[in-house]
Amino acid sequence: MPPERAGAPLVSCIVTAWNCGPFLAAALESALAQDVPGGLEIVVVDDGSTDDTPRVLAAFADRVRVVRQPNAGVCGATNRGVEEARGAYLTFLDGDDVLLPGKIQAQVDVLESRPEVGLVYCDLEIVDADERPVAPSFLAAHGLTPRSGQVMGALLYNNVVPTCLMVRASLRDAWHPIDVDALAQDWWIAAGVAGVAELHYQPEPRYRYRTHGGNRFLDATPERQRLLVRREVPFRRRLLTTAPLERASAAEVLAGSAAFERSVAIAVQVLGVAAEQLVPVDGPRAEAARRAQAAAVGAPDDEAAVREPVRSLAHDPW
Numbered sequence: 492m493p494p495e496r497a498g499a500p501l502v503s504c505i506v507t508a509w510n511c512g513p514f515l516a517a518a519l520e521s522a523l524a525q526d527v528p529g530g531l532e533i534v535v536v537d538d539g540s541t542d543d544t545p546r547v548l549a550a551f552a553d554r555v556r557v558v559r560q561p562n563a564g565v566c567g568a569t570n571r572g573v574e575e576a577r578g579a580y581l582t583f584l585d586g587d588d589v590l591l592p593g594k595i596q597a598q599v600d601v602l603e604s605r606p607e608v609g610l611v612y613c614d615l616e617i618v619d620a621d622e623r624p625v626a627p628s629f630l631a632a633h634g635l636t637p638r639s640g641q642v643m644g645a646l647l648y649n650n651v652v653p654t655c656l657m658v659r660a661s662l663r664d665a666w667h668p669i670d671v672d673a674l675a676q677d678w679w680i681a682a683g684v685a686g687v688a689e690l691h692y693q694p695e696p697r698y699r700y701r702t703h704g705g706n707r708f709l710d711a712t713p714e715r716q717r718l719l720v721r722r723e724v725p726f727r728r729r730l731l732t733t734a735p736l737e738r739a740s741a742a743e744v745l746a747g748s749a750a751f752e753r754s755v756a757i758a759v760q761v762l763g764v765a766a767e768q769l770v771p772v773d774g775p776r777a778e779a780a781r782r783a784q785a786a787a788v789g790a791p792d793d794e795a796a797v798r799e800p801v802r803s804l805a806h807d808p809w
Contacts, residue, residue, distance in 0.1 A: 501529025502595055502657075503578030506555075507536050507568040508586030512543040514701060517622075519551050521590040521699075531595065532556065534575050535586075538568040544586075566669045569676045573667055582657040583677075587701050589622070594697035598657040601691050609665075609688025610681060612637075612656040614696040620703035629653055629700055637692040643685040644739030647730055647747025652681035652690065655698030662687060674719065674726040686735045720754075720761045724769050727751040731805035732779070741797035748801045772807045780807035 504522050508515055522533050533555040537544055539562030548557050558575055560568070565585075573581060580602055584590060598611040614637070615629035626632040630653070638645045645651050654677045658666075666683025673679045684690065731751055736744050759766050772780075783803035790796040 499530075499577040499579070500527075500532040501578055502527050502531050502580045502582060502599060503572075503576035503660075504531060504533045504582050504584055504590075504595065505536070505569065505572030505576055506533060506584045506586055507538060507565055507572060508540060508544055508548075509538040509562065509565070509568070510540050510542045510544060511586040512540070512547050514587040514620075514703070515544060515547045516550070517589055518584055518586050519555060522584055523551075523554055524592065525590060525595040526593070527595050527599065529599065530578075532576070532578060534558065534572050536560065536568040536572045536575075538562050538564070564671055566673050566676045566679070567671045570668045570671075573663065576660065579660055580657050581660050581663075583654055585654060587703065588654075589618075589699035589701070591616075591697045591699060594655070595657070597693060597695075597697060601693070602657065602659060605689075605691065607689050608691045609662045610652070610656055610658045610684040610690045611693060612652045612681070612690065613693040613698060615653055615655050615698045615700040616696045617700050617702060620701065622699065622701065625702060628696065637694070638690070639692045640689050641685070641738055642690045643682070643734060643736075644743025644747075646678065646682045646685055647734065647736075647739055647743055648750040650675055650678040650681070652677055653698075653700075656680065658684055659688075672722055672725070674722045678726075682730060682734060686738065717761060720758045721769075723754045724751075724758050727754050728770065728805050732802055736798040736802060737795075739798075741794045744798050744801050748804065751805060767809065770808055772809060776806045780804075 525531060535555050535557045537559045558571060560571055580599060582595060601608055601611045617626040617629055619625055630637055635651050637651055656677060658680060662684055665687050666680045669676050669679045727750060731747055755766050755769055758769050780803045783799045787796055787799035790799060
């Protein structure tokens with residue numbers, strides 16, 4: 492990443508906004524209210540909004556930095572925000588959500604005091620369009636068990652890290668750019684960081700997740716659900732073929748493989764296409780599968796004897 496400039500802020504808060512005009516002012520006010528002694532910049536990426544988002548942003552022109560681009564989706568907008576950010580730490584806010592008081596500094600304190608940690612995340616409150624409580628814990632509502640320390644294994648089969656995260660900018664090369672077709676930008680970032688550093692979970696909800704009929708996951712239309720199902724298969728395959736599986740236990744690797752197989756089976760049913768179409772194998776894939784098989788034969792321990800066959804099968808299940 493570019494070297495830090497003199498006077499650069501300690502934290503960059505990247506706000507992605509697409510047609511969230513009714514909620515955007517509350518999101519920005521919650522970011523501006525954060526007390527960050529080391530300095531905070533707010534970078535808003537207007538991702539081709541067609542509602543009154545530009546008008547709302549005009550009222551904040553002297554307090555936030557606005558970048559406008561043609562619609563590229565949340566992952567593309569996040570990539571653009573990361574490219575514009577100057578802070579040592581990067582945190583993220585959807586334009587229809589709200590940061591709770593103290594969120595940013597609480598995560599800075601962990602990263603400042605624990606160099607082995609590359610990413611900090613917390614729980615979220617779920618609220619409705621008017622910020623009335625829906626559920627006090629996003630993770631509990633979705634049956635997710637948060638993890639700290641080495642969490643690569645958990646991320647092989649589930650996204651336990653929601654969007655309320657902060658990451659060291661110095662680790663950007665481990666996850667940036669995010670594939671524009673990635674299933675979820677937070678999962679992508681967390682998996683990249685987990686390959687090179689520890690993660691830390693803070694149990695206090697410090698982020699308010701607003702559900703209002705337009706959310707990508709909670710309120711997805713049937714068409715959107717089909718798109719997510721289609722994206723899940725290559726995302727899980729990528730985890731099993733490119734992630735450092737040595738940072739996961741054999742049981743976790745097997746759980747990740749089972750999750751991949753389930754995602755293929757669901758996609759076949761939902762999309763009505765053959766599994767071979769969803770998991771194609773070209774020459775490089777076949778060669779990578781053969782290399783993993785060979786590594787399994789000479790595996791130095793039982794853990795490696797599990798990891799390499801799983802990697803091989805993810806490359807070439809057929």
